[in-house]
Amino acid sequence: MARLVFDTQNGGSPAGRVWHSICDHTLPEGWASMRHSCCHVRVGGAAPTRRVARLMVLLPISVVFVACASGQGSVSDRSADVRRGQSVVDLAERHIGAPYRWGGASPSGFDCSGLVRYVYAQVGVTLPHNAARQFRLGRPVSRDSLEPGDLVFFDRLRHNGIYVGNGRFIHARQAGKRVSIASLDEDWYAAHWAGARRLDRLPRSIDSEE
Template identity: 50%
Template sequence: MASHRKPRRRPTAGGTARTAATIALASAATATGLDGTGHAEPQPTPGQVKAEVDRLYREAEVATEKYNGAREKAREAAQRLRDLQDQAARKQERLDTARDALGSAAAAHYRSGGLDPAVQLVLSDDPDRYLRNAAFAERAGDRQHWAVAGVRKRLREIEQLRGAAHVELTSLKSWRTELKTHKSTITGKLGSARRLLSRLTAEERARLGAAPRAARSTGARDGLAAPGPATSQAPDSRAAAAVSYAYRKLGSPYVWGATGPDAFDCSGLVQAAYRSAGVSLPRTTYSQIDAGRRVSRSELRPGDLVFFYAGISHVGIYVGDGRMIHAPNPSAPVRVAPLDEMPYAGATRVV
């Protein structure tokens, strides 16, 4: 007896596609939270963004100080290389002159015929004159001997200078490679910070930047907007001049690697301030902390250099009343700020 059941229909390609689309939409709904149980990454709060941006700025500042140090080393290597090249060029000129003189003497000797002296004496119409000339020629030969020795000495000196120049050139290339590495690190960190900040609204960014503005206005209320009180308490005229310079630069933008006159990084501001007072300071925070006498926090006076973080990666100029002037980071200009704004590491009085 034949079966009356209908044959099972196989799904068509269109049915398969519709099923796949349904699954995909369901997955998308789950991923985007359309079903009420989304698993998307939570957006960071403005506070979390600020904490991450601050961390990136600190890491960029560490790289900036390393960049500044490498740039100084590269400049020094380049100067030494130029000096060696100049010395080699001067010695080469003297060598060429000595060679020309020896060449003229050799040519004259060749033109004299090179006869045996006894034969020349026999054939000479004036033996007395010949003997006088022979004695002169002997003395001239001694001078040529010393001239040859001088040429050899200059050749050795030039080779030594070229060897030293090669060493400096290798050093210069190494420092330039390090510069590129630090520059890449800095731009990467700052770029990440900018991208994070761009995710905030203008109002949120303004809120996060309110603390620095408050610090500046508090400084003005405390009478720190003018350098008078700070300079009068400075240990000497150089420190007073450095403090005055720092006050004049309030509001200047932070630019990594900059030493003024219109933009600064932290160590660049300190270097420029003391340069205006006739004092030459090293370029980096790591060197500036050893550029004077260490003082305790209780001994601080205006003009002292104050350092922050365990790695000594930030510096400011103390202006009294527990405050400093410093170049913070790309998010804020040169400003007055409390020492407690960052982890305090130590202080140096420039002497």
């Protein structure tokens, strides 16, 4: 029986092994080996048959799924986060011009955290209706690392909005105003900056009153 050893190259320490047979072939002594950018595969046998050789050509593809699944998953998760962030921005921009309403969380009227809650609900995430509690979610990001869809906070967490890119954010500002886009560089927002959060890989519902 042929023996395959799948070892991921992770600082020289294998992350795991999988034993497998190739078409029930019995191979002579010796080793034939091949490398993939992510994994190293050794196949028993100095002179693999044509059937085995064909399988060896396919091995790098299968090894990627066996030994590198976590890396591929991370890339996929990251792409999904980016797409969701842009979707959040697109949805928020539809409500530019909507009136401000204290406690509002619908197109008939929004307050700041109500706008955030409403927009994120459209992408399947239920947030609390409170800026300070929204700040507890996700993970912190610096102002220099903001991406579309991140939440930006001001005035000791009493106000927030959704970052849209290019140093701008969309928010429901205050009574008598309408949902609009503002710049982080405006004097008041720069002076009252309180931080930012990225809501990636969140559960669908985190509407807690705690």
